[in-house]
Structure formats: C-alpha cells, structure tokens
Amino acid sequence: MNAPIGVFDSGVGGLTVAREIMRQLPEESMIYFGDTARVPYGTKSKDTIVRYSRQIVNFLLSKGVKAVVIACNTASALALADLQELYNVPIIGMVQPGAIAAMNATKNKNIGIIGTNATIKSGQYGQYLRKLDPSVTVVTKACPLFVPLVEEGLIDDRITEDMVSRYLREFKQYDIDSLILGCTHYPLLINPIQRFVGDKVTLVNPAYEVAKTLKQMLAQRDMAASEDHTAKYEYYVSDMADQFLSFADKVLPCRVDQVQPVDIENY
Amino acid sequence: MNAPIGVFDSGVGGLTVAREIMRQLPEESMIYFGDTARVPYGTKSKDTIVRYSRQIVNFLLSKGVKAVVIACNTASALALADLQELYNVPIIGMVQPGAIAAMNATKNKNIGIIGTNATIKSGQYGQYLRKLDPSVTVVTKACPLFVPLVEEGLIDDRITEDMVSRYLREFKQYDIDSLILGCTHYPLLINPIQRFVGDKVTLVNPAYEVAKTLKQMLAQRDMAASEDHTAKYEYYVSDMADQFLSFADKVLPCRVDQVQPVDIENY
Numbered sequence: 196m197n198a199p200i201g202v203f204d205s206g207v208g209g210l211t212v213a214r215e216i217m218r219q220l221p222e223e224s225m226i227y228f229g230d231t232a233r234v235p236y237g238t239k240s241k242d243t244i245v246r247y248s249r250q251i252v253n254f255l256l257s258k259g260v261k262a263v264v265i266a267c268n269t270a271s272a273l274a275l276a277d278l279q280e281l282y283n284v285p286i287i288g289m290v291q292p293g294a295i296a297a298m299n300a301t302k303n304k305n306i307g308i309i310g311t312n313a314t315i316k317s318g319q320y321g322q323y324l325r326k327l328d329p330s331v332t333v334v335t336k337a338c339p340l341f342v343p344l345v346e347e348g349l350i351d352d353r354i355t356e357d358m359v360s361r362y363l364r365e366f367k368q369y370d371i372d373s374l375i376l377g378c379t380h381y382p383l384l385i386n387p388i389q390r391f392v393g394d395k396v397t398l399v400n401p402a403y404e405v406a407k408t409l410k411q412m413l414a415q416r417d418m419a420a421s422e423d424h425t426a427k428y429e430y431y432v433s434d435m436a437d438q439f440l441s442f443a444d445k446v447l448p449c450r451v452d453q454v455q456p457v458d459i460e461n462y
Numbered sequence: 463m464n465a466p467i468g469v470f471d472s473g474v475g476g477l478t479v480a481r482e483i484m485r486q487l488p489e490e491s492m493i494y495f496g497d498t499a500r501v502p503y504g505t506k507s508k509d510t511i512v513r514y515s516r517q518i519v520n521f522l523l524s525k526g527v528k529a530v531v532i533a534c535n536t537a538s539a540l541a542l543a544d545l546q547e548l549y550n551v552p553i554i555g556m557v558q559p560g561a562i563a564a565m566n567a568t569k570n571k572n573i574g575i576i577g578t579n580a581t582i583k584s585g586q587y588g589q590y591l592r593k594l595d596p597s598v599t600v601v602t603k604a605c606p607l608f609v610p611l612v613e614e615g616l617i618d619d620r621i622t623e624d625m626v627s628r629y630l631r632e633f634k635q636y637d638i639d640s641l642i643l644g645c646t647h648y649p650l651l652i653n654p655i656q657r658f659v660g661d662k663v664t665l666v667n668p669a670y671e672v673a674k675t676l677k678q679m680l681a682q683r684d685m686a687a688s689e690d691h692t693a694k695y696e697y698y699v700s701d702m703a704d705q706f707l708s709f710a711d712k713v714l715p716c717r718v719d720q721v722q723p724v725d726i727e728n729y
Contacts, residue, residue: 242701347607354621434509460727
C-alpha cells in the first residue's frame with residue numbers, strides 16, 4: 196500500500212516528528228498538515244481540540260491517507276480516543292509511544308513530564324505510564340512560556356534559562372531520572388533543559404518512538420509501502436504558508452518546494 | 463435606539479475597552495464576544511483575520527447590535543476597512559482613536575508604537591498619524607512576548623523587565639515623548655514600561671479615546687440609548703467560558719454572571 200501517511204500538528208512543531216518518520220520509514224509518502232491559523236492548541240478546551248482535529252482528519256482522508264499520526268502532544272492527549280472511535284483508519288498519537296520511551300529510559304521509575312497546560316491537565320501521560328507499570332512515580336509541570344520563547348528564537352538566552360529553572364525547579368526534589376519532553380517544541384530547548392536538570396536525567400523525545408510504533412503498526416497490518424517506493428511529501432497549512440515554508444526548510448532533510456493553504460473550517 | 467453595542471476581541475484583552483465604554487456610556491447595552499478558541503490574532507495573516515472578524519460581526523448582527531467596536535488592535539489594523547465596506551452598521555476600530563490620542567499627547571511629534579507582529583507589520587498606526595500630521599516621526603516595535611508574559615501573570619517580574627528593556631531599548635535614541643500601547647494586553651504592563659521609558663514619555667492607551675469616539679458617533683447619528691435606559695451586558699466566547707468568566711470578573715466593574723459559548727465557525 197503506497198498511499199501516504201497523514202501527519203498533523205497545531206503548527207510547525209510536528210515537523211520534528213515528520214522528520215523522524217522520514218528517517219525511519221524512507222519509502223512512505225506523507226501528507227503534512229499544520230493548523231497555523233488556530234495554533235496554539237495548548238490553551239484550548241477538549242471540545243475545541245476534538246472539533247479541530249476532526250476537521251483535519253477529514254481533510255487528510257480526502258487526500259487518501261492510509262493512517263494518521265497526531266504529531267502534537269496536546270491533540271494526542273485530548274483527541275486520540277475520540278478520533279479512534281470516529282474513524283476506521285489507524286491513528287497513532289504521541290502519548291503512548293512517549294510513555295513507552297520513558298519506561299525504557301528510567302531506572303528508578305521516577306519520571307517527569309513537561310507539556311502545555313492542556314496536555315498536563317489531561318493527565319494522559321501519567322495514565323499510560325501507570326498502565327505500563329503501576330509502581331511508577333510521575334511528576335508533572337505545565338510550561339506555557341516555552342512555546343512563545345522558542346517561537347521568539349530565544350533558545351540560548353538568559354530569559355529562557357531563567358524560565359527553565361523556574362518551571363523545572365520542583366523536579367529537583369523528586370530524584371527523577373527521565374523527563375518526557377511532552378510538546379513538539381521542547382526538543383528545541385534540549386540544551387538549556389539538560390544544563391538545568393543535569394546529565395543524570397535522560398530527556399525523552401517521543402518522536403523517535405512514534406515513528407517506531409508507526410513502522411510496527413504498518414508491518415503488522417500489511418500496510419507498509421513497497422521497498423522500492425519513492426516517497427512523496429506534501430505540506431498544507433491553514434495560514435501563513437510562507438513562514439511555514441522557511442521553517443520547514445530548516446527542520447527537514449529534504450527541500451520543501453511548496454506549502455499549500457487549506458480552508459480547514461470547511462472540512 | 464436602545465439596541466446594544468457589539469464589542470469584540472481575539473480574547474480577554476478587549477474587556478479593558480468594554481470597561482471604558484461602560485464608564486463613559488453607562489446607558490448603552492453591550493454584547494461582548496471574545497474569540498478565545500482562535501486567540502491570538504497577532505501572528506495570523508490579514509486574510510485569516512478578516513475571515514474571523516466577518517464571522518464575529520455576523521454573530522453580533524444576529525444579536526441585533528446597532529454598532530460594532532473592534533476592541534482588538536490587530537483586527538482593527540487588518541480588518542476594519544474590509545468590514546466597513548461589507549456592512550452597513552457603523553464600525554469603530556482602535557487605531558484611528560489611538561492615533562488621535564497620541565497626537566493630543568505628543569509635544570515634540572516623536573511617537574512610539576508597540577503592538578503585535580501583525581499590527582506593527584500593517585503600518586496602520588503610522589498611516590493614521592501621518593494623515594493627522596505629516597511632520598510626525600513614528601518609531602515602531604513588535605513585542606510578541608508581552609501577551610504570553612501577561613497571560614502567565616508575570617507582570618512585575620524580572621523576566622518581564624528584561625523583555626521590556628530589550629524591546630524598548632531602541633526607543634531611547636529617538637527622543638519619543640509618547641508611546642501608543644497598541645495591544646489591549648499592554649496596559650497591564652504599564653508599570654514596567656513606564657519605569658523603563660521614564661516619566662517624560664506619556665503612555666497612550668487607545669481605550670479611552672475609543673469610547674469617546676463611539677459616544678460622538680452615536681450622538682451624531684442620533685443612535686444613542688435614552689438617558690434612562692438600563693444597560694444590559696451579555697458575554698460570549700468561542701472557548702473556555704469558565705476561564706473568561708473569572709478574568710472578566712476581575713477586570714469589569716459589574717458582576718459577570720454568565721458567559722455563553724458560541725460555535726463561531728458557523729457564522
């Protein structure tokens with residue numbers, strides 16, 4: 196089955212997941228959608244996030260995708276279950292693979308999670324982790340300023356260092372040995388976060404495990420593209436196509452020629 | 463004419479304008495809409511802001527408003543002209559009154575403007591100021607982190623002081639004597655901004671002038687409510703009604719009992 200994989204995010208962050216899928220599944224075509232008109236999702240209610248995610252899945256299905264990856268932690272935490280009930284196509288989120296990656300990384304079973312307000316409030320990461328191992332200790336913290344700081348380009352900056360230390364200070368008393376970066380923007384802050392938490396804490400980026408889960412799922416269901424298939428990538432956004440294009444060109448290994456606008460409210 | 467005034471903003475910021483209208487026009491009823499599902503507008507394109515603003519004006523008209531106030535600088539800067547062409551109802555934005563207030567405040571005709579990326583990029587404030595007085599010198603700066611900082615509650619904080627000094631540093635070399643707070647969130651940062659720019663710079667909040675312009679317009683067109691009319695206020699949002707209610711209760715002089723959700727994409 197050489198049909199494309201549909202990948203979506205509230206904006207550009209999901210491109211870090213798309214990149215990992217391109218690396219691990221080079222023969223799979225991909226349709227990427229970034230909801231740049233309605234970004235961010237991390238401050239919205241479950242109802243709104245489910246409604247927006249449904250419109251996006253409808254759009255991706257209209258493009259003939261064989262599976263959907265929710266490359267956004269907030270939409271994964273709040274909309275995955277609803278979407279899986281509504282659609283027949285297989286849908287993979289970030290949270291379950293992220294939790295598996297954290298269980299693989301931890302030795303002392305004290306796991307930290309950072310994410311948007313909506314992701315942290317949903318408690319989804321904690322639920323999955325406890326399903327995998329009920330004896331795990333989970334410590335969570337919402338970091339709402341991280342996304343605006345990344346988007347303002349303040350990566351290695353004293354203001355970002357200051358916010359990292361404020362948000363992550365509490366983790367110090369819990370002896371965590373792994374920290375889930377539960378928002379696709381956060382891997383861009385790996386340097387200041389690692390400096391603050393120290394080398395003994397493993398930073399867990401769910402993207403790698405998401406691509407691995409996708410690969411396994413496609414193999415199990417006999418849905419993988421043929422080995423000699425040449426992958427094609429298409430990019431769609433709900434707003435600001437030019438800005439998306441310049442960002443995508445920086446993040447992705449292959450040249451992005453075109454980003455097409457979509458009137459997503461009509462889906 | 464005792465029909466209500468429609469007031470809208472991308473979220474909660476416009477409540478500072480609503481408050482000023484309540485103060486100056488206590489007999490006018492009001493329908494407030496906050497687009498809390500799709501906030502912020504400051505990072506969106508003109509096309510998207512116009513489309514969203516049209517949906518909102520359609521909604522307000524369905525509630526029988528006699529006039530509309532765009533209580534959002536970004537929507538005013540990017541959508542006012544389009545909306546005025548499309549609708550017969552009088553529509554007032556923030557930019558023209560804000561420019562008038564700045565001209566009244568300045569003595570040396572060196573005026574600074576801060577706002578969102580979209581507002582600053584539009585150049586609308588500068589255009590209006592030059593229309594009022596072609597000899598004016600205009601210095602502008604987008605301050606995209608101010609809104610997230612206010613929403614994170616970091617008002618009197620060293621991080622906010624730091625960002626204020628970074629964004630406003632350039633103004634020091636231009637000898638400005640008045641600074642337009644071109645975003646409804648910014649009046650909440652009056653203290654750190656005034657400390658940095660010094661007492662010789664007047665901070666201009668367009669809200670006062672917007673209410674004054676509205677009052678004049680209603681009088682001229684014989685559309686004002688009767689003097690003995692008891693004003694009624696209704697509040698609508700596209701998401702997160704509870705959060706809006708608790709914020710509105712802090713900002714407004716009267717108790718807010720109810721905030722109603724609206725599926726704004728259907729208008």
